[in-house]
Each structure stands twice: as structure tokens, then as C-alpha cells.
Amino acid sequence: MSSSWPYPRWIAHRGAGKFAPENTLAAFRLGAAHGYRMFECDAKLSADGVLFLMHDTTLERTTSGRGTGGDQPWHALSLLDAGSWHSRAYAGEPLASLGNLARYCLRNGYFLNIEIKPTPGLEAQTGTAVAHAAARLWEGAAVPPLLTSFQPEALEAAQAAQPQLPRGLLLDSLWKGWLETGLTLDCTALVCNHALWDSSSVLQAKSAGFRCLSYTVNDEWAVQRLLDLGTDGIITDRIDLFAPGS
Template sequence: MSGAASSTPPGPSGVGRTGPGLPWPYPRWIAHRGAGKLAPENTLAAFRVGASHGYRMFECDAKLSADGVVFLLHDDTLDRTSSGHGVGGDHAWSALSQLDAGRWHSRGFAGEPLATLEGVSRYCQANACWLNIEIKPTPGLEAQTGRTVAAAAQRLWRSHPNQRPLLTSFRPEALQAAMATAPELPRGLLLDTLWNGWMEMARSLECAAVVCNHALWDAGLVATARANGLRTLAYTVNDDWAVQRLLHLGLDGIITDRVDLFAPGP
């Protein structure tokens, strides 16, 4: 990681609705990119490592291949976290699927492939886990990525509505497109700074949550978010002092790399 209520008719247990004030099924503890730094980020291997430490919710980064497949990658480029080179979104999935996304981390993960959202959805559903999908567009593809990720999530979780993922992004255009495509999927606005108009934007996007750099949270900001019906999440929280401060503030979600240090509770 560097609103008004929805007009969608309610369904059982809030299914078919999103926005502020609705039931919040997600665990407080969220494993960043699957398992933080213990495994190659955004791979199924990372999800398995995170789960081995007791985590039942994971954050990941989703973008589009050149032929429209939703796959997991944080950076715009492939170079840091795979054997590939150049902009990830410029390559077709047939080429991306052949890359090694594990050896950069350690020899034990050599040969681990890039993950697709479809593969991750199967893992989460089989293991009763939740997912925070950060929509991470290749620059210039914000709306297209938001639409495609939301449509894919809507389809992939259709038979598991009580495990539906949380869609987040720093890019309002991506969240706007996601809302237009799958309004029932909960959304969260990611914030690294409290830029002018952020609350109005969260309302217009009918967000269920705001996900802030952990240093931004204080009692006043928590109160403001709650007064507007928004859940409160923080990233990326890796120090005990920061965790204790956020727990004292009563945050709803803590995204961490340190799955080995913090045992996930309620």
C-alpha cells in the first residue's frame, strides 16, 4: 500500500447492500499481501503462510493483464517481484503465467507463479477466509480496472455472498467504476494523506470504510469516521506500539506484515 446509504434493495443479512452502517463481517487482523514479508507477496504461497499463522483475512493488489485477466501484483512493473520485466499490464496472461514470482524472495519459493483473482477466490472460499482487494490500476486504466475487478469479484463470490470481498483503492475513479458495476460489494477509500474533500468523496462512493496510513488515525479522525457511518482500518502496522495505539482507538481493521508477531484475535 504506499456516504449516503445505497439505494440497492436489501437482501438477507445485508446481502445486496453496501455503504455505511451495514453489517461488518471482517476480522480485525488482516495479513498484508498474504503474509507480509514471510513469503513472496501476492502469491498463493503467501496466503498459505498467512493462514498458517492463524490469519483469516488477507489484503492483495489486483490489476489487469493486457488481455483482461485480473492478477495480483503490487508494482506497475514486474521486475521487483518476478522474473519478468516491464509493465505488468502490458503482457498477456499467457506470458505472465510463465513467470517465477517466488525466487526473488527466497530459494524455497522458487517457481511460485503469479496468482489470479480467480485462484485466490477459490482458496479463500475453500478456507472460509475474507479478502481485501486493493484495486491497483496500471496508470491510465483506473476506470477499466475498477469495472473489471468488480465484475470478476461479483462473479467469483456469487455463491458465497457472506464472504464477499472488500474493494479498496487510492484511486476514486477505480472505486466509482466498481460501484457502478457491482454496487453490492463493499468499498473502502485508501488514504495516505487527508486531502481536501476526502470525506465527501467517501460519501459519494458510498464507502463502507476508510483505510488510512496508521499514523493518520487519532481520536478525532475515528470520531469523524464513525459519525459518518464509516469503518476504520489502518495500514501497514508492524510495530507493537502502533498496534497498541490503534487498539486503544478501537479501529476495525489492522493490516500488518508481521503475521509472525501479532496473533490475530477477534
């Protein structure tokens, strides 16, 4: 694992947290307008193999569609309204493909954390697809995206497909073997629910060579605690509250 870490500390969750419809280009533009230079997004596969941005398995919460997003072709998904659920100001905002977001980030010098968010049962296929797409889209770029997932199978597939891309294991609990799994997957980072970090877990992670990132951190007291612990990255919804530095 490389000791170099090119990413900013502050990462805008799903683009602009909750201030614009998540995972849409409108959200990333709003995050950028607040000074953020790195974003987190969720990527999954359409039925015809296009990577698109969406957190949920199903379409109902954040679009005008119904059913499982991964069961539909990209053409159908691209016609959905992914903004009206949030507010009238964003009515008609479309879903974004990973390619759309990659071009936006590369043209503007922004950094990206791509969470591999597979439709259940497509963990390996999605990990492979995200890794190949990231390698192609960011070919020649100084800083590639950081690929993360809660699913070790997805990260394993990404590792096999494009081993040179940096990876991070997402953790919502410190389950048995968490540190060893991160090492086996040759991850550069562990991305934890922020409450999981304490002096012991940070020491274990850093001693093993990992960077320590946290989600989703929306309170000043939590930020201060994580800074005091010496962690490396903070994923937040509160783009209005925290002014990001480098």
C-alpha cells in the same frame, strides 16, 4: 452504509507480509498457517483482461520479467518466476490470478480485501473488472470481498458496476474532501496510513458511518494506539508477531 461488519480485525498484508513472496498463493497459505483468516491483495489487469495479483506497475522487483505487467497477456505472466526474488525456498512460485485466490479463500472460509491497483491510465477499466469478477466469483457467498483503492476513479467504476459490493477508500493523507469522497462513493470503510488516525479523524469517520482500517501496522505500540482509538481493522506484515483473533 450498513452497520454490520463481518470482517476480522487482523488482515495479513499481501498474504504473509514479507515472509513469503507477496501476492502469491504461497504467501496466503503461510498467512493462513499463522492463523490469519483475512488477507489483503493487489489486483490489476493483464493485456488480455485477466486479473492477476501484483503490487508494482512493473515486473522487475517481484518477478523474473521486465516491463509493465499490464502490457503482457496472462499466458506470458503465468510463466514468470515470482518467488526467486524472495528466497530460494520459493523459486519458481508463479504469479496468481484473482480467480486462483478466490477459490482458495472460498474453499477455506477466508475473507479478502482486494486492493484495485490499476496500471496507470486503466483506473476505470480495472475497477469495473475487479467488481464484476468479485461479484461472479463470490456469487452466493455469505461475505463478499472488500474492494479498496487509492484511486477514487477506480472505486467509482466499481460502484457503478456492482454497487452492492462493499468498498473502502485508501488514504495516504487526509486530503481536502477525503470524508466527502468516501460518502459519495458509498464506502463502508476508510483505510488509512495508521499515523493518520487520531481521536479527531476517528471521530469524524465514525460519525459519518465508516469503519476505520489501518495499513501497514508492524509495531506493538502502533497496534495498541489503534486499539485504544477504537479502530476496526489492522493490516500487517508481522504475521509472526501478532496472533489474530476474530
